[in-house]
Amino acid sequence: MPTSSDTNSMRDLPPTDGEFEELAIAEEELIDAYLRNELSADERKLFENALQGSSELRERLHFARLLGKEVSMTPQPQTVVSQIQGPSRQSDVEFRGLRKWRHFFGASFMPQPAFRLALGTCVVLILLGGAALLAGWMNLRRESQRLAAERISFEQERQALEKRVAEQQSSSEQLTAEMMKERQQLEEDRKGFEELRRVQIAGEKSQSQTPAGIIATLLITPGLMRGPGGPAELLVAPGTSKIKLELGLEAVEYTKYRAVIKDARGGVIARSNLRASRTQKFLTLQLPAARFPAGDYILHLSGLTSVGAVEPVSDYPFRIRSKK
Secondary structure: OOOHHHHHHHHHOOOOHHHHHHHHHHHHHHHHHHHOOOOOHHHHHHHHHHHHHOHHHHHHHHHHHHHHHHHHHOOOOOHHHHHHHOHHHHHHHHHHHHHHHHHHHOOOOOOOHHHHHHHHHHHHHHHHHHHHHHHHHHHHHHHHHHHHHHHHHHHHHHHHHHHHHHHHHHHHHHHHHHHHHHHHHHHHHHHHHHHHHHHHHHHHHHHHOOOOOOEEEEEEOOHHHOOOOOOEEEEEOOOOOEEEEEEEOOOOOOOEEEEEEEEOOOOEEEEEEEEOOOOOOEEEEEEEHHHOOOEEEEEEEEEEOOOOOEEEEEEEEEEEEEOO
């Protein structure tokens, strides 16, 4: 016969599959006893407290009630046998239940009220513990899903940020390359205009040192590129036979050009078609000096396309002064 210490050591061992099955049967029997109003006042109070704290236990109680109603409404063929057997049949059922509990708890098990109260308390604690574990697991699962969603969102934001940084870096590099290219082009244009200016200055010096009847040369840049001092000026000495105009070009975009010179009142002084050279960024126009009395003038330069269309290129303002 097992002693109380043996019983305590058996309770410390982890329950086996058979013991879990016995506990499940005990829970079912406790619910059935509550529905049949067979529990004592203390047991009933403990069970109802457990119902308030466990939704799972309330669902099982509701299911047991529905099942009991369904069974009570169904004709039972064993009713006659139950009536014949009477109390002996009920005694056999209770005896089999007692055998199950004796097998689990040992030979010292006795169906005393105190033991029934302790058993009910254990069952209620087990149900509450299971409900708490289920609630904790659900919370852990929701937290894990939230962290996974945040991780995915963070990864997407990181990829979008890296893409924007790469696009901005590429745009910055492209802008830097374009600025360098424009700077080089401006430097080349500046050198070209300085060379044309030196030619003009050399022409003016040669004009002042040569007898009358020479050609007066003037270098003119487009209207948007002239200096802050106003339009280019040409000092014409008495006896000058011709005026030579050198027109600087920003780019050689046409093979043929058309030049129209007007005075300050808008009157046309001269018209001329010019041919450009791919190796030189300027055009040369030579006209009689008698057509240009002292005053302000403007030269409208247009490009001629291959189909004969006229497209404006730039304006060249200049001024003629007579040398006394």
